[in-house]
């Protein structure tokens with residue numbers, strides 16, 4: 001599914017709708033009414049326009065959470081990351097669809113909308129964005145990773161343990 005179609009099919013309130021300053025082109029999320037980057041804030045008055053973030057970005061830093069808050073117990077351990085979007089704004093969110101231990105700095109991710117938590121049996125379900133890997137995850141111990149590695153070079157005759 002294309003990103004554009006994904007966003008069209010996502011209820012508006014879940015969108016990563018930010019704003020962009022038409023004077024300096026800086027993108028903000030959440031949206032701002034004035035631009036703090038412009039040297040004189042009033043330059044940006046009336047020059048902020050809605051801007052839809054693509055949801056693409058990469059992990060800047062992350063932490064693996066083992067002790068979750070009430071309502072999140074079923075999800076531990078999980079990785080909580082700061083993601084720098086391709087448009088600039090940095091977002092914080094959980095990284096899903098990946099083993100928490102496989103998350104790394106520089107990992108390409110894409111925002112995806114998921115259930116965040118549920119309050120009680122008949123309670124309110126909260127949705128929000130999380131991040132899923134946007135690149136193939138290679139795990140050193142996974143067979144497919146080994147298969148994709150370059151063939152081991154022939155013995156160079158140096159210190160072989162398989163004499």
Ligand SMILES: [Zn+2]
Nearest residue numbers: 021024035038
């Ligand atoms: Zn500006």
